[in-house]
Structures are given as C-alpha cells and as structure tokens.
Amino acid sequence: MIRLALPALRLATVLLCGSVALTSHANAQTRAETLRQVTGNTINTLDPTMPGSTREAFGLSMNVYDRLVTFERKPNGKGFIFDFSHLRGELAKSFDISPDGLKITFHLRPDATWQDGSPVTAEDVKWSLDRAVAAKSLGPPQMMTGSLTSPDQFSIVDPHTVLVTLPTPDRLALPNLATVYAIMINSKLARAHATPDDPWAQTWLKDHTAASGAYIIDTFKPGEQVILHRNDAWKGGKDGKLPFFKRIIAQTVPEAATRANLLQRGDADLSIDLQSSDVPEIEKAGKLKVISTPQFNAFTMVAFNMRVKPYDNLKVRQAIAAALPYEDMFKAAIFGRGAPLFGAKWTDMPPNGTFPQPLPEHTDLARAKTLLTEAGFPNGFDTTFSYSVSTAQINDPLAALLKESLAKIGIRVDIQKLPDAQFGTDVTAKKLGMFTDTSIAWMTSTDYFFRNFFTGDQRWNYSSWDNKDLETLAQTARFERDPAKYEQDARQLIKIAAADMPEAMLWQPSQDAVMVPSIEGYTYWYHRQVDFRDLSRK
Amino acid sequence: MPGVFRLAGRRLAASLPVLFGAVVLTFLLMRVLPGDPAVFFASGPNAGPKEIAEVRHQMGLDKPIPVQLVLYLRDVATGNLGRSMTTGQPVVADLVERLPASLELTFSALAIALLLAVPLGIAAALRPHSLIDHAVRFLCTMGVCVPTFVSGLLLIYMFYFLLGLSPDPTGRLDVFATPPPTHTGFLLIDSLLAGDGDSFWAAANQLVLPAVTMALFVLAPLARMTRASMLAVLGSDYIRTARALGLSRPRIVLVYALRNALLPVLTIAGIVFSTMLGANVLVEKVFSWPGVAAYALDALLASDYAPVQGFVLLMAFIFVLVNLLVDVLYGVVDARASAT
Numbered sequence: 023m024i025r026l027a028l029p030a031l032r033l034a035t036v037l038l039c040g041s042v043a044l045t046s047h048a049n050a051q052t053r054a055e056t057l058r059q060v061t062g063n064t065i066n067t068l069d070p071t072m073p074g075s076t077r078e079a080f081g082l083s084m085n086v087y088d089r090l091v092t093f094e095r096k097p098n099g100k101g102f103i104f105d106f107s108h109l110r111g112e113l114a115k116s117f118d119i120s121p122d123g124l125k126i127t128f129h130l131r132p133d134a135t136w137q138d139g140s141p142v143t144a145e146d147v148k149w150s151l152d153r154a155v156a157a158k159s160l161g162p163p164q165m166m167t168g169s170l171t172s173p174d175q176f177s178i179v180d181p182h183t184v185l186v187t188l189p190t191p192d193r194l195a196l197p198n199l200a201t202v203y204a205i206m207i208n209s210k211l212a213r214a215h216a217t218p219d220d221p222w223a224q225t226w227l228k229d230h231t232a233a234s235g236a237y238i239i240d241t242f243k244p245g246e247q248v249i250l251h252r253n254d255a256w257k258g259g260k261d262g263k264l265p266f267f268k269r270i271i272a273q274t275v276p277e278a279a280t281r282a283n284l285l286q287r288g289d290a291d292l293s294i295d296l297q298s299s300d301v302p303e304i305e306k307a308g309k310l311k312v313i314s315t316p317q318f319n320a321f322t323m324v325a326f327n328m329r330v331k332p333y334d335n336l337k338v339r340q341a342i343a344a345a346l347p348y349e350d351m352f353k354a355a356i357f358g359r360g361a362p363l364f365g366a367k368w369t370d371m372p373p374n375g376t377f378p379q380p381l382p383e384h385t386d387l388a389r390a391k392t393l394l395t396e397a398g399f400p401n402g403f404d405t406t407f408s409y410s411v412s413t414a415q416i417n418d419p420l421a422a423l424l425k426e427s428l429a430k431i432g433i434r435v436d437i438q439k440l441p442d443a444q445f446g447t448d449v450t451a452k453k454l455g456m457f458t459d460t461s462i463a464w465m466t467s468t469d470y471f472f473r474n475f476f477t478g479d480q481r482w483n484y485s486s487w488d489n490k491d492l493e494t495l496a497q498t499a500r501f502e503r504d505p506a507k508y509e510q511d512a513r514q515l516i517k518i519a520a521a522d523m524p525e526a527m528l529w530q531p532s533q534d535a536v537m538v539p540s541i542e543g544y545t546y547w548y549h550r551q552v553d554f555r556d557l558s559r560k
Numbered sequence: 561m562p563g564v565f566r567l568a569g570r571r572l573a574a575s576l577p578v579l580f581g582a583v584v585l586t587f588l589l590m591r592v593l594p595g596d597p598a599v600f601f602a603s604g605p606n607a608g609p610k611e612i613a614e615v616r617h618q619m620g621l622d623k624p625i626p627v628q629l630v631l632y633l634r635d636v637a638t639g640n641l642g643r644s645m646t647t648g649q650p651v652v653a654d655l656v657e658r659l660p661a662s663l664e665l666t667f668s669a670l671a672i673a674l675l676l677a678v679p680l681g682i683a684a685a686l687r688p689h690s691l692i693d694h695a696v697r698f699l700c701t702m703g704v705c706v707p708t709f710v711s712g713l714l715l716i717y718m719f720y721f722l723l724g725l726s727p728d729p730t731g732r733l734d735v736f737a738t739p740p741p742t743h744t745g746f747l748l749i750d751s752l753l754a755g756d757g758d759s760f761w762a763a764a765n766q767l768v769l770p771a772v773t774m775a776l777f778v779l780a781p782l783a784r785m786t787r788a789s790m791l792a793v794l795g796s797d798y799i800r801t802a803r804a805l806g807l808s809r810p811r812i813v814l815v816y817a818l819r820n821a822l823l824p825v826l827t828i829a830g831i832v833f834s835t836m837l838g839a840n841v842l843v844e845k846v847f848s849w850p851g852v853a854a855y856a857l858d859a860l861l862a863s864d865y866a867p868v869q870g871f872v873l874l875m876a877f878i879f880v881l882v883n884l885l886v887d888v889l890y891g892v893v894d895a896r897a898s899a900t
Contacts, residue, residue, distance in 0.1 A: 067648040074601035074645045244647035275848045443595025443863035
C-alpha cells in the first residue's frame with residue numbers, strides 16, 4: 023500500500039509545502055505597452071529543437087533566441103510577409119560569402135550580450151552551431167538540407183568571427199541558419215547544466231533559457247501562459263531598434279469562441295487561430311482588424327499513395343484529379359479564403375519556376391469517366407478517403423463534396439476520419455490510399471519542396487512518389503548557382519509533377535490574423551507564428 | 561473513534577488491488593489504441609525514420625510491452641509517473657500544478673449545487689405535485705439536458721460579452737494580476753493566507769461562472785435524491801409521532817427528517833464529486849481552466865501515454881478516498897452505519 027500511495031503522498035507533500043511564488047516581473051508597464059496574444063495551442067518547451075516541440079514553441083523561440091541571420095520582411099496587403107531571398111544579420115553584424123560559395127564568414131556584434139549580461143563570443147556561436155548539427159534533436163535533419171552536417175564545418179577565426187565551410191555551394195545553407203532550429207545559445211551557461219549523458223544540456227534547456235534575444239521569459243507555464251518582458255540590451259533588431267512592446271502575454275485559451283469574445287471585448291490583442299468560419303463575420307462587423315495572408319509556403323492537396331492499388335495507375339490519378347469539384351471545395355472548405363492551386367491555363371510547361379503555383383487541373387467529369395475506363399475501371403471501384411480529426415472542420419465539407427463527385431464516375435468512397443496520432447502513423451506506414459493534408463515548407467525554394475515532399479521514403483512524401491529523373495533533377499537544382507538555369511530546372515520539376523499527378527493540388531489556405539485595430543506591423547512568417555518583435559501599437 | 565481508523569485502514573488496503581488494476585488496465589489500453597506516439601512527436605518538418613526511431617527510443621517504446629509495464633510499475637512505485645510530451649514537464653509536476661485548480665473548481669461547484677439542491681429538494685418534497693415541485697423538476701431537467709459547454713458558452717456570452725459583469729473567462733486569475741504566493745495551490749485559500757483581499761475577490765470572480773456551469777449540471781441528481789428520500793422520511797412513523805407530540809414544523813423537517821434523509825444524498829454527493837472531477841473537461845476547456853481533466857484529454861489526443869496513465873491513477877486514488885470519506889461521514893450522520 024505504501025509503495026503505491028507514494029505518488030499521491032508526494033503530490034500532497036508538494037501541495038502542502040508549496041513552492042516559490044511566481045511574481046511577474048514588471049507590473050509597472052501599462053496595458054498599452056503589453057501585448058496579449060490568445061491561442062488554442064500550447065508552448066511545450068523553451069528549446070525548439072526538442073522532438074515534439076509545438077509550432078507555438080517555435081514561435082516563442084524566435085522572440086527569445088537570436089539566430090546568426092534573419093529573413094527580412096516586405097509589405098503585403100495590410101501586413102507584411104517574410105522575404106526568403108533577403109537576409110540580414112541578427113546576432114551577426116554582417117556576413118560575407120566567398121566567390122565560390124563554399125565559405126560563409128560571420129562577423130559578430132562586438133557589443134552583443136547574453137541575457138545574463140556576459141558577452142557573446144565566437145566560442146558560444148561555434149558551440150551552438152555544433153549543437154544544431156550534432157545533438158539528437160530536430161536540428162540535424164533540417165540543417166542537413168543546407169549541407170550543414172558536421173561540427174568540423176564551423177571554425178573560430180577570432181573572438182568575433184566565425185567561419186562556416188560548405189562541401190558544395192548549397193543555396194540553402196545561409197537560410198538554414200536563419201530558421202527556428204539554429205538558435206544561438208550562451209554556451210557557458212548551458213554547459214554548466216550539461217551532463218555526460220546530456221552533453222548539449224537538452225534537458226535543462228527545455229525549461230530554461232540561455233539566450234540573447236529580444237524578450238526574456240518571466241513565467242513559463244506550459245498549457246497556460248508564457249509571460250515575457252523586453253530585453254532592453256538587445257542588439258539584433260533592424261537598425262538596432264528595440265521592439266515596441268515591453269511585456270508579452272501569450273495565453274492558451276482552448277475554446278475558439280472564447281478567443282473571439284476576448285478580442286471583440288478588447289481584452290486580448292491578437293489571435294491567429296480563430297475558427298475560420300467566424301472570420302468572415304468578424305471582418306464584416308469591422309470592429310477588428312483581419313490580416314489574411316495566403317500561406318505561400320504551404321499547399322493543401324489530395325494525395326494518392328502510389329504504393330496502394332489502384333493509385334499506382336496514372337490514369338486513375340488523372341481521372342480523380344479531373345473529377346474533383348475544385349471551385350465548390352474551395353468555397354465550402356475554406357470559404358474561399360486562400361489562393362487556388364488549380365485551374366491554371368498552361369498545358370505543357372509552367373510559365374515560371376515558382377512552387378507551389380496553380381496547376382492545370384480542371385473539373386471535367388466526361389474526361390474523368392474516359393480516363394477511368396481506359397485505366398480498366400469502367401464500373402469504378404471502392405476506396406477510402408482519410409483525414410485527421412483535428413482538420414475535420416475544413417475537411418468534412420471537402421470530403422462530402424469529393425465523395426459526391428467521385429460517385430458520378432462510379433468511384434464509391436468511404437470517408438475515414440482518423441485521430442491525429444493514428445492518421446500520422448498510417449501516413450508514415452504508407453497505409454492510406456487517398457487522403458488530404460496540408461504540407462508546409464520553411465524554405466520556399468522549389469527544389470526544397472520537391473526534395474521534401476516528392477522524394478524519399480519519409481512521411482512527407484505522401485504519394486510515395488519514386489521518380490528517378492525527378493530526384494536527379496531536384497539534386498542538380500539544389501546546387502545550381504546560375505539563376506536562369508535554376509529557373510529552367512524548377513519549371514521542369516513542376517512540369518513532371520503536373521504530368522505524373524502524384525497529388526492533386528487544391529489551394530494555399532490563408533492565415534487569418536485577427537487583432538484589435540491599434541496593432542500594427544503584423545508579419546506572416548515561414549513558421550506561421552507571431553513574431554512579437556514586429557508589432558507595435560499606434 | 562478507533563473504529564473509524566480501523567475501517568479506514570481496512571478500506572485503503574482493500575482498494576490496493578483496484579488501484580493496481582487501474583494502472584495495468586490503463587497501461588494496456590493506451591498501447592492498444594491506434595496511433596504511434598513516436599511518429600506523432602517526431603513530426604518535425606524533416607523527421608525521417610531515423611528521428612522517429614530516436615524518439616521511440618527516448619520514450620522507451622522500443623522495448624517489449626511486458627518490459628515497459630514492469631519499468632512503469634517500478635517508476636510508479638517510486639513516485640515517478642513519467643514525462644509528458646505535450647507539456648514537456650514531469651507528469652507529477654503537472655498534476656501537482658493542476659490538481660488544485662480542478663479541486664477548487666469542483667469543491668465550489670459541489671458547494672453551490674448542494675446549497676441549491678438541498679433546499680429545492682426539501683421544498684419539492686414538502687409540497688409534492690405542487691407548482692413548486694414542478695418548477696424544481698423543470699429546473700433539474702434543464703440543468704441535465706443542456707450540456708455544460710453550451711451552458712458555459714451561454715453564461716460567458718451573457719455575463720462577460722453582453723453585460724460585462726464577469727472578468728474574462730480565461731483561467732483562474734486575471735492575466736494581468738499577480739498571483740498570491742503558492743501554499744496550497746487553492747487560490748482562494750492562498751490569497752486569504754497572504755491577506756490579499758484583491759486576489760481573493762479576483763479569484764472568486766473567475767470561479768463563479770465555471771462553478772455555476774458545473775453546479776447546474778449536477779443539480780438534478782442531488783435535488784431529486786433529496787426530494788425522494790425526504791418524501792420517504794416524512795411519511796415514516798416517527799415523523800408522525802413527532803407531529804402528534806406537537807413539535808414545531810421547522811424542527812421536525814430540519815432536525816428529525818433532514819438528518820435521516822441526507823444519507824442517500826451523501827452517497828450521491830460523493831459519486832457526483834468524483835464524476836465532476838474527472839468529467840469536467842468541457843468546462844475546463846470552455847473556461848481555459850488549467851485543470852487535470854483538460855490536461856488528460858490533450859494528452860490522450862496526442863497519444864501521450866504517461867499523463868493519461870497518471871491521470872487515471874490519480875482519479876482512482878481520489879475515488880477511493882472520496883468513498884472512504886463518505887463511509888466515515890455515514891457513521892457521523894447515522895450511528896448504525898459505523899457499527900458495520
């Protein structure tokens with residue numbers, strides 16, 4: 023009895039003894055200088071490289087940790103979007119790339135300090151980069167996409183200069199150093215908490231920070247709220263400017279209706295995950311500001327798993343792609359809030375190498391029927407269509423329309439709504455035949471999309487597409503330094519995708535950021551989270 | 561009095577197999593559920609088979625299930641319930657943090673429910689089939705019929721959104737307020753201990769709507785049980801005798817009848833309490849209440865084994881304690897019960 027009762031005893035003891043008070047840091051700041059964001063999700067770690075990190079944890083790390091470099095932003099509609107092709111220094115003051123593209127030199131800011139006041143040194147940067155490529159975390163597989171694989175590639179030139187050496191002139195090496203996982207860590211502080219089993223202090227950094235970024239953590243309560251205050255010694259801002267907000271409250275409010283209420287009452291300032299069906303109404307009421315940005319680094323698709331019959335048959339895939347009611351699905355599922363990826367006019371070669379871009383997919387039931395007969399299924403067949411429960415709000419209407427339309431050409435669809443964990447497992451095990459999901463890439467290079475989503479044996483190659491020509495071409499494009507040739511390769515890649523139809527592209531859903539009218543500067547980022555550093559109140 | 565302790569000791573010992581069974585059953589159930597947590601948690605943009613295997617290894621899921629079970633039992637015996645992947649924290653720490661929130665809400669809701677249900681039940685029993693009786697029946701039916709998330713959202717809409725009487729329905733304390741130093745985890749008690757009237761008032765304000773939402777839902781069993789048992793008692797011989805002796809009506813109803821009628825109500829209250837604690841997940845979600853039920857649901861949806869197992873164990877333990885407490889109270893209310 024005593025043994026089993028121990029957890030409860032411990033609970034009771036802790037309850038009784040109590041813990042230290044959680045005092046919020048600076049109450050002196052006014053409400054106007056405080057930003058309150060409400061979200062339905064959870065920040066579950068302070069170390070974004072931890073396996074299982076939520077997207078919200080990624081967003082938080084952008085505000086707390088610096089990277090060597092960061093993407094610029096450019097105006098887009100009422101807000102801004104990130105600019106993948108322009109980078110500036112963040113913890114680094116500047117950087118040079120050697121003419122052959124194999125050496126990147128970073129010049130650190132001499133006056134930069136960690137949040138504990140100690141100076142930032144090249145040694146810290148080297149340790150952080152080593153950690154990003156060597157620790158068992160989400161870091162290495164991402165860094166690999168930029169040819170950053172080994173600590174040997176990072177060397178200290180002098181206390182304020184770090185050199186990164188590349189085996190090949192990889193176009194994605196520098197952008198990778200601007201992404202979520204390439205955080206710069208105060209190595210002296212982190213090392214003090216490392217153990218022989220945990221040389222990269224991964225356990226300690228889950229709940230603690232060793233950062234230099236614009237905001238400092240006051241309170242971290244996973245699943246409840248995170249409170250930050252501004253780091254007034256921060257040097258990484260554009261032109262050295264400090265962010266406007268002195269205090270940030272990022273609060274988890276699970277109920278979408280409550281989040282909308284909070285915004286409408288003016289008690290919360292910003293939310294990026296309201297129910298999509300509520301947003302048009304909020305926009306019409308005109309009391310709140312809505313910034314809708316089509317997620318131009320994402321695409322929603324109907325995937326055909328080519329390892330499962332009959333989807334190994336090109337004509338079957340083409341038949342279904344011709345039978346999908348694109349326009350109706352676009353209106354019913356996402357209320358037309360997004361950018362269509364169907365209905366393009368070109369036939370053989372796309373006009374440019376941008377991906378995702380609209381493909382020549384059109385609803386044409388007669389053609390679908392012919393293709394299906396040619397494929398050897400004049401009477402259709404029975405199949406399934408799957409999606410995850412968490413996306414049901416969007417995919418219920420989508421699935422119903424798909425089922426109705428495919429029935430017209432004789433394909434009988436059984437709709438399977440699967441719990442998220444099971445959906446992920448089945449997708450990874452390549453068990454599902456036809457399903458829908460949204461894929462997102464942090465980097466908007468065409469070759470990066472193709473390498474991640476259309477090649478290899480991993481989860482994200484939803485259609486298990488195995489096309490050797492495509493693989494070779496994507497690898498060639500990756501290291502292509504001539505922009506004109508790269509563009510040509512990219513167009514060729516898209517042409518192959520349009521012809522082979524591994525996935526029927528649907529659209530890029532919009533991210534709807536809803537905020538009180540006084541908030542300005544909202545930026546849509548590749549990680550699809552709020553960067554508090556961009557925002558101000560007028 | 562020693563009898564009470566002997567009873568308590570015997571009952572706790574008898575509950576050990578139940579707790580053990582709950583641990584093993586939940587453990588196995590979680591593993592039977594479809595969905596591979598390693599895949600779920602390794603779903604970074606570039607996570608391949610290698611990363612999935614690594615996460616599986618970190619979570620200990622690469623070992624055979626019997627080995628996992630033995631390891632888990634050993635951990636549980638030493639007070640370690642594992643680590644939650646959803647919050648990144650040890651499960652024990654999460655439960656310690658969140659249990660007081662759930663308990664405070666449930667106790668308040670039960671108190672409100674009892675304060676409403678017992679008088680309503682008595683009133684209905686005193687005038688059976690009257691207008692009052694029908695009104696009480698109607699109120700109870702409405703309380704049960706309307707799901708808590710509907711009544712919760714309606715209350716929020718009315719009292720927060722339209723009238724602005726309630727503070728914003730997000731959690732236990734205004735986000736801009738400073739919480740009182742933690743002693744018990746119960747904000748009402750902690751703020752009183754700190755002598756902080758403002759915090760007490762703020763916490764009580766936050767508590768009203770969710771507690772009322774839950775109280776409405778459990779009004780029916782309590783009021784109906786009070787009414788039925790009151791009716792039975794009021795019709796009994798000794799009440800007739802008391803009336804014949806000319807005792808005052810309030811004295812008959814409140815002292816002689818109510819004390820005996822409360823026994824079944826007590827049993828129901830115990831069950832209602834345990835049910836509310838585990839099943840108030842919708843209320844916790846609607847009011848962003850950082851309680852244990854919402855925590856367990858999030859974990860379940862993510863196939864996060866440890867928190868769900870820890871939650872079930874905790875609930876089983878509380879259920880055992882509440883039943884024990886009800887039995888002890890039985891003895892206090894009815895001397896006959898303490899003999900058995």
